[in-house]
Amino acid sequence: MNNYFIILASGQSKRFNSNKLKQYIIYKNKPLFEHSIKKALESKLFKKIILVVNNKKQINKKFSKNVVIIKGGKERSDSSLIGLKYIKKFKPSNVLIHDAARPNFSLQLLKNLVKSLKKNKAVIPTVNTKDSIKYKVKKQLFNLNRDHSFSTQTPQAFRFNDLYNLSIDQKAKIQDEATLFIENNLKVKFIKGENSNNKITYKEDINTNKTFIGIGFDIHRLTKGKKLYLGGLKIPFHSGLKGHSDGDVIIHSIIDALLGAMRKKDIGTLFPDNKKKFKNIRSPKMLKPVIQIMDKNEFYINNVDINLICEQPKVSKYRDKIIKSLSKLLNIDSSLINLKGKTVEKLGLIGKEKAVACEVIVSIIKYD
Numbered sequence: 001m002n003n004y005f006i007i008l009a010s011g012q013s014k015r016f017n018s019n020k021l022k023q024y025i026i027y028k029n030k031p032l033f034e035h036s037i038k039k040a041l042e043s044k045l046f047k048k049i050i051l052v053v054n055n056k057k058q059i060n061k062k063f064s065k066n067v068v069i070i071k072g073g074k075e076r077s078d079s080s081l082i083g084l085k086y087i088k089k090f091k092p093s094n095v096l097i098h099d100a101a102r103p104n105f106s107l108q109l110l111k112n113l114v115k116s117l118k119k120n121k122a123v124i125p126t127v128n129t130k131d132s133i134k135y136k137v138k139k140q141l142f143n144l145n146r147d148h149s150f151s152t153q154t155p156q157a158f159r160f161n162d163l164y165n166l167s168i169d170q171k172a173k174i175q176d177e178a179t180l181f182i183e184n185n186l187k188v189k190f191i192k193g194e195n196s197n198n199k200i201t202y203k204e205d206i207n208t209n210k211t212f213i214g215i216g217f218d219i220h221r222l223t224k225g226k227k228l229y230l231g232g233l234k235i236p237f238h239s240g241l242k243g244h245s246d247g248d249v250i251i252h253s254i255i256d257a258l259l260g261a262m263r264k265k266d267i268g269t270l271f272p273d274n275k276k277k278f279k280n281i282r283s284p285k286m287l288k289p290v291i292q293i294m295d296k297n298e299f300y301i302n303n304v305d306i307n308l309i310c311e312q313p314k315v316s317k318y319r320d321k322i323i324k325s326l327s328k329l330l331n332i333d334s335s336l337i338n339l340k341g342k343t344v345e346k347l348g349l350i351g352k353e354k355a356v357a358c359e360v361i362v363s364i365i366k367y368d
Contacts, residue, residue: 001045001046001047002047002091002092002093002094003045003046003047003092003093003094003095003096003114004046004047004048004049004050004087004090004092004094004095004096004160005040005045005046005048005049005050005095005096005098005155006050006052006080006083006084006087006095006096006097006098007033007036007037007040007049007050007051007052007098007099007100008052008072008076008079008080008083008097008098008099008100009023009033009051009052009053009054009072009100010023010052010053010054010071010072010073010079011023011054011076011101012054015201015202016200016201016202016203017202017203018203021054021058022101022200023053023100023101024058025206026333026335026336027103027200027206028103028300028367029300029301029330029331029332029333029336030332030333031333032100032101032103032200033051033053033100034061035103035104036098036100036102036103036105037049037051037063037067039105039106039107039110040110041064041066041067042107043107043110043111045110045111045114046066046096047066047090047092048066048067048068048087048090049066049067049068050068050069050070050083050086050087051067051068051069051070051100052070052071052072052079052080052082052083053069053070053071053072054071054072055071056069056070056071068086070082070083070086075173076173076174076175077167077170077173077174080097080167080177081167081168081170083097084160084163084164084167087160088160088164092160093159093160094114094117094157094158094159094160095157095158095160095163096110096113096114096155096156096157096158097154097155097156097158097163097176097177098154098155098156099154099199101199101200101201102153102154102197102198102199102200103200104194104196104197104198105153105154105155105194105196105197106194106196106197109125109155109193109194109197110155112125112191112192113125113155113156113157113191114157116157116189116191117157117158117159119189120187120188120189121158121159121162121181121186121187122156122157122158122159122162122163122177122178122181122186122187122188122189123156123157123158123188123189123190123191124152124153124156124157124178124188124189124190124191125152125153125154125155125156125190125191125192125193125194125197126150126151126152126153126190126191126192126193127150127151127153127192127193127194127195127197128146128150128151129146129149129150129151132146133146133149150190151193152176152178152193153193153194153197153199154176156176156177156178158177162181162186163177163180166180166181166184166186167180206367210365210366211302211363211364211365212261212262212299212363212364212365212366213261213361213362213363214256214257214258214259214260214261214262214361214362214363214364215256215257215260215359215360215361216252216253216254216255216256216257216258216260216358216359216360216361216362217253217256217357217358217359217360218249218252218253218256218357218358219249219350219355219356219357219358220241220242220243220247220249220355220356220357221241221242221349221354221355222239222240222241222242222353222354222355222356223239223240223241223242224238224239225239225240226239226240226241226242226247227240227246228240228241228313229241229246229247229248229282229283230248230249230250230308230318230322230356231248231250231251231322231323231325231326231329231339232248232250232251232282232283232284232287232322232325232326232329233318233321233322233325235313235318237312237313241356243273244273244278244279244280245271245278245279245280245281245282245283245286246280246281246282246283248282248283249308249356249357249358250306250308250322250326250358250360251283251284251286251287251326251329252267252283252286252358253306253358253359253360254287254304254306254326254330254360254362255267255270255283255286255287255290256360257304257360257361257362258290258294258301258362258364259290259293261299261362261363261364262293262294262297262299262364264293267286270286270289270290271286284329287329287330291330291331294364298366298367299364299365299366300364300365300366300367301330301332301336301362301363301364302336302362302363302364302365303336303338303362303363304326304330304332304336304337304338304360304361304362305338305340305360305361305362306337306338306339306340306358306359306360307340307341307342307358307359307360308339308340308341308342308356308357308358309342309343309344309350309356309357309358309359310341310342310343310350310353310355310356310357311343311344311346311350311351311352311353312353314341315339315340315341316341319339319341322339323337323339
């Protein structure tokens with residue numbers, strides 16, 4: 001395996017019409033570019049994954065060692081060449097070039113592209129054109145026969161040396177790497193692409209179908225001699241929360257909110273407190289099957305708003321760490337989570353520092 005994967009994410013998003021570059025917008029729980037990294041890693045087909053961006057400071061997340069982030073150029077072709085020059089020192093056999101604006105390609109497409117490179121120097125996925133296409137010469141319109149036209153997609157796969165030599169010699173701007181082979185009368189292998197592998201160009205391309213809201217609440221007494229867990233994080237404190245499980249009120253409330261948004265009953269249905277196997281279970285283990293239900297039904301978290309209600313411990317001291325923990329457990333970007341600390345002005349059990357409560361509102365979405 002001597003394959004490399006270059007992701008181009010340094011575009012200016014001029015047609016997206018947003019204050020934020022589209023490659024960094026949140027799409028299905030993650031920044032758009034992260035989907036391509038995730039799938040390339042899952043495929044286990046590549047020695048290194050190169051993310052080419054216009055500003056490295058925009059990337060806050062740390063990835064595995066075989067993911068490298070480099071600065072791109074002004075044009076797409078510039079960024080592609082910068083990526084190729086970077087991996088040249090590793091003496092790659094093959095390289096796949098991909099646009100970060102296409103997050104919905106499948107692992108099977110990656111496998112098909114790499115497999116086709118065994119007998120071909122350039123492999124491009126294509127899909128049939130659905131719309132009627134016309135082209136204009138001066139003031140006259142002509143119809144283009146759909147039977148002889150198709151749309152090309154990325155990732156596009158190449159033997160490294162062939163693509164590198166063509167890229168070094170290129171003089172004009174190109175829309176994709178296949179153009180270099182076609183314009184030099186070199187053979188290109190076309191394979192079946194995927195209609196789901198659409199390119200996100202305009203805001204309308206990521207419109208959602210439906211939004212669902214869920215509310216969760218939980219409260220537990222504080223008891224000495226037990227560890228305190230909040231949001232999956234162990235908090236240094238003289239008491240813990242009494243319960244059948246570890247009493248993590250934040251995760252319990254999130255579970256109930258997610259189940260409510262999906263209309264899947266409540267936490268007690270999945271984890272009855274009269275079952276011995278759930279005695280002292282850690283709450284992250286309870287959250288995992290709920291996330292699996294979401295994935296199976298193609299729901300995505302849009303927002304998690306948390307109110308932690310207690311006198312002690314003070315939330316502000318642990319807010320960032322709890323959000324980071326929840327981000328990992330929920331497999332979403334931390335920007336989708338908000339955590340607020342509330343007191344009850346010394347009223348009731350919470351006011352007497354004998355209990356901790358939490359309420360959560362989540363919104364989840366389904367994409368078209």
